[in-house]
Amino acid sequence: MRLVSFSRGGESRIGCPVDGQIVDLSIAASSLPTDLLSLLEMGPEGMKQAEAAVTAAGDDALVSVDDISYLPLMTRPPKIICIGRNYAAHAIEGGAQPPTYPEIFYRGSTSLLAHNAPIIRPKCSDKLDFEAELVAIVGKTAKGVAREDGLDYVAGYTLFNDATLRDYQKKSTQWTIGKNFDNTGGFGPMFVTADELPAGADGLRIQSRLNGQVMQDANTSDFIFPIDDLIAKLSECMTLEVGDVIVTGTPAGVGYARNPPVFMKDGDVCEIEIEGIGVLSNPVVDEA
Numbered sequence: 001m002r003l004v005s006f007s008r009g010g011e012s013r014i015g016c017p018v019d020g021q022i023v024d025l026s027i028a029a030s031s032l033p034t035d036l037l038s039l040l041e042m043g044p045e046g047m048k049q050a051e052a053a054v055t056a057a058g059d060d061a062l063v064s065v066d067d068i069s070y071l072p073l074m075t076r077p078p079k080i081i082c083i084g085r086n087y088a089a090h091a092i093e094g095g096a097q098p099p100t101y102p103e104i105f106y107r108g109s110t111s112l113l114a115h116n117a118p119i120i121r122p123k124c125s126d127k128l129d130f131e132a133e134l135v136a137i138v139g140k141t142a143k144g145v146a147r148e149d150g151l152d153y154v155a156g157y158t159l160f161n162d163a164t165l166r167d168y169q170k171k172s173t174q175w176t177i178g179k180n181f182d183n184t185g186g187f188g189p190m191f192v193t194a195d196e197l198p199a200g201a202d203g204l205r206i207q208s209r210l211n212g213q214v215m216q217d218a219n220t221s222d223f224i225f226p227i228d229d230l231i232a233k234l235s236e237c238m239t240l241e242v243g244d245v246i247v248t249g250t251p252a253g254v255g256y257a258r259n260p261p262v263f264m265k266d267g268d269v270c271e272i273e274i275e276g277i278g279v280l281s282n283p284v285v286d287e288a
Contacts, residue, residue, distance in 0.1 A: 133250050
């Protein structure tokens with residue numbers, strides 16, 4: 001199943017894209033939650049009810065994509081856990097050896113933005129970089145999970161642009177500050193349930209494009225730490241909760257590692273695409 005989060009008439013809703021339109025679940029099944037996190041918290045029964053509602057939906061539940069504004073898939077997920085240098089070529093282009101254990105940092109919810117919403121380049125920096133990433137979203141509580149069972153805890157997948165202020169990232173040995181400027185984390189638009197993709201979202205082409213030019217072009221089969229391994233390693237340390245967002249790392253080709261460096265600027269458009277999931281597109285706008 002595929003779902004999007006959106007606003008219509010000033011109200012937050014979720015819906016299922018069908019033939020160029022969206023089935024508004026708040027109309028098709030008024031008993032269902034109107035946000036993705038609450039739907040995920042219902043477990044498999046929630047998705048079952050949502051699928052049935054989409055199948056039975058009448059024309060009154062159909063809305064045009066022109067009449068909505070996308071929202072981040074979840075505006076306040078329990079945790080946003082990011083993985084650094086999960087592609088060997090990206091580690092090497094930055095002058096580091098591929099890690100033997102995941103490099104982990106957090107993002108906050110105020111950094112998130114929706115499909116088509118502007119990434120804001122702050123006044124304090126002109127070193128705004130792009131990072132195409134796959135997201136795994138946790139579907140049930142996980143603690144002490146064995147790797148062979150890791151994928152059982154993934155509800156589905158989406159896209160992320162881990163836009164980064166490189167000069168601020170380098171101000172500290174911890175990367176968090178460069179990754180948490182407001183309105184720099186593009187998130188969505190499409191949530192795709194795990195059953196619609198290869199196990200672990202393996203073997204999917206991943207790209208970033210800046211103004212139509214391909215900047216990153218790799219495959220999720222190149223992960224150093226695949227999804228099942230990440231679930232096992234993270235759940236060894238912390239309880240993963242329903243709705244936790246795991247941002248799995250970016251491949252080689254980022255802007256700062258190019259010669260000369262390429263950073264995003266006002267008027268640019270950055271697209272992230274992963275095979276089988278879709279496209280996340282965001283314009284870039286200077287902070288007012």
